[in-house]
Amino acid sequence: MKIYNTLSGKKEDLKLLNQKRLNFFVCGPTVYNSSHIGHARTYVFFDTAVKYLRFAGYKVFYLQNITDIDDKIINRANELGQEPLFLSRHYTNEYFKDMQELRINSVSKYAPASKFIPQIITQIKTLIKKKYAYATPGGVYFDITKFPQYGKLSRQSLKSLKKAVRIEPDANKRHDFDFVLWKAKKIGEPFWKSPWGDGRPGWHIEDTAISEHFFGSQYDIHGGGVDLKFPHHESEIAQQEAASGKIPFVKYWMHTGHLLVSGTKMSKSLKNFITIHDLLKKHSTEAFRLLVLQNHYRSPLNYTDKSIQATEEGLKRIEEFMTRLKKIRNPKSQIPNKSKIQNSKLTQHVILSQTKNLNELLKKFTIAMENDFDTPKVIAGIFNFIKKINGLIDKNLFSTKEAANAIAALKKIDIVLGIMPKIKEEEIPDAIKKLAEEREKYRKEKKWTEADKIREKITRAGFIVEDMPTGLNIKKAGA
């Protein structure tokens, strides 16, 4: 398994710190508003990555924090006249619902920051004791000059940062780039007691305190959107490596590209802000997951009406294909064309080549996923497979058993991808099946008028009969 590591800038072989378990942390949302499709892009990808690792046999513990106390939350709560923790609880619950709707169910543990205050305080105490941090009346700060490696993830030096980043003056800090670990209480803000007075945690410290609690001071993979690389992830490295003295804090850093809407960053003022709830009113979960997975996770993803509609079309092809396979596997709704099936006894050669197709599908899936989760290649492989098998079905070269195997293979892959729509088996009433058989009898006798009359009867009852190479197919009109 190869993973692109932002820290080294290379694809590297995945080698676990501890063979028993793969510890995977992904930054969760700041819950001050409804989650949007940018969040959905990042979390659909990590859901797929974790599901693949489990599919490949790794025992993954997938941990996600929830930033439920933060400046943005306090500001929004003040605007709405609500308690910040009440507001963040509301949006946390909404986030869980959104994740469920998106078929994201791989997270082992969600950890809200407000529930880990003692762990946060312990870590800050360690940093002060080791002289990496200092307390002021305004709060506790990390002294960036004590950690010269700061910038190693985003490959920046402090000097270049000084030129590039504008920092608001803060009389409490020793150096402009020192970042806050604990913020002293301000009127009207939620607070907790600490050795440095009442206050609340800074943003970066919650992640390392939570990950240390569950994983210890080192772990395997840390993920998040590319916007978090600096300063958030950079500061996490400084905190944890300073606190424990163990390097590296995290072995592999993974970053997803940003989702843009029609080429621009989403924003409320531009009116191009799409919440997950809005998305799912118009489009299916499967279409969105397909859109995400058709694009490489490290590239930006441009969401447009056209791009989601195109994936809806792709999804329809998958759906039609699955329905077709199910009908072959389970010929309940099919009147077999006996002569054709008898004439086309599947030769050993054909069966072998079909098995080869299935093996190839699974093999290509594994190869692509093991190469830094190359999901676009996986999706292309599925569409190729559909084309190939449709060709065989058209030539009446696909048996019931092979259809069952193909469905099983696709379902296996879909445990990871979550893009296959759930298809209801169609219920065709016995009376309709009888009519279709009668019509077939007339057709064989070349009694076209009688056959057409029966077809009309079937149509009036709301069903359609199609003459397929494998026999007759009956379906509900509009299905």
Ligand code: AMP
């Ligand atoms: P936030 O709620 O802003 O703290 O973001 C939570 C996670 O979603 C982080 O990993 C972000 O990088 C990611 N994220 C936020 N906006 C986008 C976006 N437009 N595209 C992709 N990921 C995003």
